[in-house]
Each structure stands twice: as structure tokens, then as C-alpha cells.
Amino acid sequence: MPKFHLSLTVNGEARELLIDPRRTLLDVLRDELDLRGAHRGCDSGDCGACTVLLDGKPITSCMILAADCDGSTVTTVEGITPAGGLHPVQKALVEKGGIQCGFCTPGMVMAAIGLLNENPNPTEHDVREGLAGNLCRCTGYKKIVEAVLSVEESKA
């Protein structure tokens, strides 16, 4: 199969790749770019573990062909993590107990950042609706929602 020439800006760096055109964005992030923070939980857009920001908007990266992202900007959990520290959303999730097995966490972090970018002062209802595409089997979500709301509070 002829390769596809993909140009992407990933976490602020311009990347040029020759990829199999059948590959999803998640495949390319994990296997070609060695960014394994985005997790594969279902491969059908149902669980949200692979959530990244595409041109600033949260998307499930298992549901989009990498070739369709040509020329776009992608931000993954690795991209929002400051050197030697934590993003306020990550810090809140850690401190409020919103992380157990952690498999859903990077996707949850990116979905929350996408939500807060769009709506810096969400209500609890907004957070619950905004994160409804990200499944978690460990926490019961209560501490995740509290964490995201606390980020909003600390900003204000």
C-alpha cells in the first residue's frame, strides 16, 4: 500500500512521517511517535481513554485516521505536562484522589483541559456532561469531578 506523507505539529514540534494510510491518529501517536500516554481502551470511541486535543478540541484519537489530521496540531498528555511538574488538572486529580488504576486518566486529563478551555468556569453539571464520554471503572467519578471543579476554583 502506498504510504501517506503526514505533516503534524505534535506537542509543539513539527513532525513529518510516512505512514500506512489505514493508521488512526492513536496508532501513529503510540507506535510511530512513542507517545503512549493516550491509551487504547475500546478502539471505537466509547471509552475516551485515547482523548487528545486536535487543534485545541478534545477528540478520541482512535476514531480519526491520522491522514485526516494532516496539517493539524495535536496535543497529548505528554504535551501539557510541564517539565518536572504537573498541569493544574493533573495536580488536582492527584491530590483529590481522582486516580486509581490510572488507565483512563490521561484521556480524562485531556478531556478536562478541553472542557476548561471552552468553559473556564463550568458548573458541576457542565463537568459531568463534559466528561461523560470518558469512562472510568475505578473511582465512581466523584473525585474526578471534584478535581476538575477545584481547578476552576483555584483559577478564579
Next chain:
Amino acid sequence: MIGQRIPKLDAPDKATGRTVYGHDVRLPGMLHGRIKYSKHAHARVVRVDVSRALKLPGVKTIVTADDNPPTMFENGKDNTPLKGQVVRSLRDEVAAVAAVDADTAEEALSLIEVEYEPLTAVFTPEEALKEGAPLIHAEHGSNYFTRYRYSHGTLEAGERESDVTVEADFELPYVAHAAMETSVVVAAFDHRGHLTLYSTTQIPFLLQRDLSEALGMEGSEIRIIQTAIGGAFGRGLDIYPFEPIAALLARKAGKPVRISFSRYEEFLAAPVRQPAKVHVRAGATREGMITFRDAYALLDIGAYVSWGSVTPLVMMETTASLYRIPHSRFAADCVYTNNPITGAVRGYGNPQSTFFVETMMDRLAVALDMDPVDFRVRNANRPNEETPQGLIITSCGLKECLEAVAARADTARQKDEGKTMKDRPHPSSFIPHPSKKRGIGFAATLNVGGGARIYRSDGCGATVKVDDFGHVSLVTGSTEIGQGSETVLAQIVAEVLGVNVEDVNVLNSDTDVKPWDVGVHASRTTFIAGNAAHIAALDARRQLFETAAEMLKTTPDDLIAKDGHVVAKVSGKSAELGKVARARHYREGGQVILGEGWYDPPTKLVDKDTYKGNISATYGFGAQMAEVEVDTDTGKVRVLRLVCANDVGRAINPMAVEGQIEGGAQMGLGYALTEEVIVEKGRVMNPDFLDYRLFTTADMPEIETVIIETDDPQGPFGAKGVGEMGGTPTAAAIANAIHDAVGVWMTTVPMTPERVLKALMEKENL
């Protein structure tokens, strides 16, 4: 350290994507394995032809039943990695491919030709037990796998003493554990032919043994390395064929092989919660004392034996020992069918039995015209008593849990002090919409809280090392699956050694390094591994004090460990831990600080005939209150509020305890209202998260958790297990709330709108 809300120590790495899960393991030259499953639920395998698949470029090797060792594995010794003569379910593995990438392996599967001769299949235990039914395992001679017969007291006496009796049939479904990470394994052989298996197992040491059987190798030739585990909930409590298959592929290919399940495969081939058909009777006196409880459960274990065949042990405990039950009988039959394998899922039989036991409690309360909480408190288990089943209850906060949730229910309804619930205005009278009715319901739970002896050992080992820099390493046999054991164990060690929790590194992932442990199950880790870590830390501290006493010119009993130092109480002089360790180390006849701990609780295997005996060193208790709104037009049930109180002995880390309860509640809510693996003719009909609905952030009700502390006499710092209790009583509390709201008794879960509506329509017709 004890009692502090300390964030999970591994959380920052998880939040930043640094954590290495099984799916992230990449070994040099690693191949990707895929499994070809059966096309039929029951068939003779006539021919497996892999020749076309082998020719596909990129395919490195293929294994079939010809590659199986001669040994059988799993609990019933009825399974082999690949199936050669007969397939017994749609999850049966017929062949497997290792190729350079997963797509090539997948394509190769489609080129493997399998010829079958279909056999009659049976999909219910009733069919399987019929005269002349096809045998699932001919060599077993019957589809009847095993039976359980328990009793105490005499039912006749119980009946005689009863003023009211109630009776009902229940039917409970398959449920998926639905861990966010699917099953994954990486197998690699070294030059000696020894296997290293990167695994998400919950039983690393038992898996060594199981794999040795499944692969015809010595256990000593097998090393299990546990990666970070993205949830497990019981899935990893047994060996399943994909694990030996990965090893067979890796051995044949001479390269490491990874098999990672798709979500579809996870629904198809991972174990599911046991469905159950149960007939229950119970009685009580006019004064509100339970007289007897009698249950019979018919259980489908699927096509091969896994832990589904042992769930009756737990169902029996709920039936015979939740509340004081003078007369009780529990019987269960476990039957082979051509359905999926049933296994362990969080709560392990207890969500099933708590559903029928606790809804029957409300039926009795209604029959007696008695407040459901008062009725429960009257019959509650008490501290320091032995149940007729032989469970030795020490600490027990069941009454306190019930009272705690009842007190909070009072604020959910109209404030109306001094009256029982029945006398208060019904909450539905405050709802504007006439089709929506509100109700509240209660349920309690009893769960092992101090291990569960189902093997001859229920032990765990630990070592605590203090190095020359005062850094502390705990090596524990236990397994971390997200529950927070590494943080709780670090807190215990830090408390004993007087250091910060961040100064304790917990190593728990390699069978070549860590001492033996039975596995992470039965809510046992805080209690069992916690006691082992406590013992090891005390041993390390003894060694530190011995040397520090020489250094500080005093005696060990004058010393305390505090702020990273050993401090003499009288003189106030102190020495840093690292300095003490160096003083012990760098001298003639020097030693390192290395504490050892082994803890095996003082419990018994249940008697093999009577099933009596004290299986756990202590028991956990809990109660929940659900407030629901039922739409009588649609049958839709909305949970408005869930209050969960749990007796955890002592909360070493209250935030982690809440996390266990809240997460358990999410599973319990799913069990109650949305989650069912629909199996038709052996086929899973809803193998994805679109059709198998987990509760999301938007679906969750308000949850309040109440921690009841009873300071268990044997628990580490008074703690006992809590891991499984969060979701156990939820479905019963919701069913009872539905009855309170609209007067129908639900006997199955999930209580979907169509089922609730059907119950409402049946009630109308009466």
C-alpha cells in the same frame, strides 16, 4: 501517617502518561499474537489447515492444539491452551498466529481454515441437566460439575417459629468486569528456555504454578513480571488460555509475543460474573426476629471451570450469616453449559446473594409492617459473636452503618423526628410530576475483611530494607491493581519507621524479587499484606534500634523512630536512619537493615462437608440507602442519591477508602440498572461500551460515603478490608427503593425501564 488523606503515590506518573501498562511493553523483536476463536458453541473440530495463513508475508508462526503440552489446566483440569478435538463455546481458541504486526496476524486468522462438525449445544443449566443432554466434557461423565449443600439449625423449626414467611424467585445476569485496560500478556523466553511473562494477573505466584501445568514446564522456569495494571476486578484471578497461548507462540517463534485483547475480545473471552437462578424463602416472628433463610441457586459455570464454580461459598455466607439467622439452608448446583466461562468479578457472588437476601429482608419488613431499618438493626450481627456457620465476628459496625445511612435518609425526606419512616409523609407527595414517584430503600452487606482462606495458605510476605542513605524499600508479595495498596502499605511502614511516606518505595511486581502472596482478591490486601508489611517494618526497626542504642549509649526501649531519625527519649540525642544503617553496615561483622515479615491469618479452610469454619480473620460490614425516582410512564429509574456507610475497622487512608466505596458504587449502580452481558445461544450480543452501558459522570447520582471505625483487634492499626463492599448492597437498596416508590418487587437486574414497566403493568392487572 495513619488516617491521613495521602494521595496515591503512583498517581503523578499515571496522570502524566509515564506509567507503563501491559499495552506499553515493547521488547526487541516482539511479535503480535492474535487468536482464532471457534465459529460454533459446540462442535467437533474436523480439520485445522494453517498452510495458507503461514504463507502470508509477515506471519512468523502459528500454533494449534498440536502444540499443546499433554497436561490440562484450570480449576477443573478441563482446559487446554488450544482446542483440537472439540470446541465447547464461542470463545474456544482453535489456533493463534504471531506476526510482525497485529494487522498481519489478524489477516492470517482469516486464512486459517477450520472444518467443524456442529454438535447440539446447551445454553441453560436446566437443558444441560436434562436426560440425554449432550455432554460438554465427555470424560467428566455429566454436565453436573459440583454441588454445595449447607445447613444449620433445622428449617422445620424455623418454619414453625415463623409468623410470616416470604418466597421468591430471582434471576441474575452475566456482568462484565469492564476494566478500562483490556487483557494483555507479553511472553518472552531466554537462552535457558525460561519464560518471563509480563502480565496483568492478580495471582502472580499461583499463575507460575498454573502456567507450569499449562505449558508442561517447571514453575521455577517461569517468572511473572506484573506491569502497571489498568483495573482487574477479579479478571486476573485465574489462568486463561491466552496466557499459555502467548508462551507457546513465543517459544515456537523464538521471539517475544504480545497478545492484547480488543474490547470485543474482552467481552467474548474474559471471564464474566456468574448468572444465577435462585429460589429463596425466609421467615420472621411477629416481634421482628428472623427465623430462617433458605436458598437454592442453579449456577451456569460455562464451558470450562473457573472461579464461577466457587461463588456459592460466598452466596452461602450472605445467606447463612448476614444478620443472626437461627436456621438456614443453602444449596447450589454448578453446571457446565456451552456459554462463556464465569469467573471472579468484584464481590464474587456477593452482589448476587446480597440482592436476593436484602430484598427478602424488605419483603419480611413489609409483611411485618415494620420499619426496614428497625427490622435490620434488631437482627444485626453483633461484635464478638460466632455465627452458626462458624464465622467469628470480632469488630462489627453493622448496626452503626444502618443507623448512619438511616440518619442521612431522614434529611433526604421531610424532617420528621421521632417517627419511624412508615409514619412520615411519603416523598412522592412532594413531586410535581404525577408519573414520577419517589422512594427510599436500604440494604446491608457482610464481606470478608481479613482475607479469605480458600487455599491452604492465605499468607503474604514482605521485606523492609533501610539503605545507607536512609531510604526505605518495601518489597511486598501483594499486587497493585489500582486500589491503592502501594500507598497504604507505604503509610504503614512509614508510621513504624518514622519517615515520610514519600521516602518509602514499594516494589510489588516481580516473582523473582517479591516474597510469596496468594493474590489480590477477597478485599484482603490492606489486612493481610498490611500486617505482613507491619511485621517487616517492626523487624527493621528492631535492627535500627539495636545499633542506635550502641551509638546513642542507651537501650533499645528508650528509642523511638521519628522524622527520619532514631531518637533517645531520655537524652534527646538522635541519629539519622542512614547513619544508623551505615554504622551497622560498615564494621567488622557488619549487617544490613533488612526486616522480614510473613503474615498468614488465624483462619481455617471451611469444612469440606459442612462448609462451616472461620474463613476470614475479620468481617467487613456496610449499609446503603438509595433514594430513587421511578417514572411510571416509562419505567425509568433514576437514583437521586446513594449513601454508603462501611465499617472498615480503621481508615488508614480515608481518601482511598472513599475511592473504593465510590468506585464500588459505580459498579453496583451498573449492576442495578444498566449492565448486562446479553448472551444468546452462547454468543455475547453486546460486546462494546455502546451496548454494554457503564455509568458515566453524567449518570452518577450524588454519593455520600460514611466511614465507620470499629478498630479491628487483628487488623494493621485496626484496619480491615473494604475493596468489594462498595457495590455489593447497591442493587438491593435500589430495588427496595423502587418498591417503596411504586410497590413492585423487582427480582432481576439490571432493573431496566422495560422490566420495571412490565412489573408495574403486572401489578396494575392484579
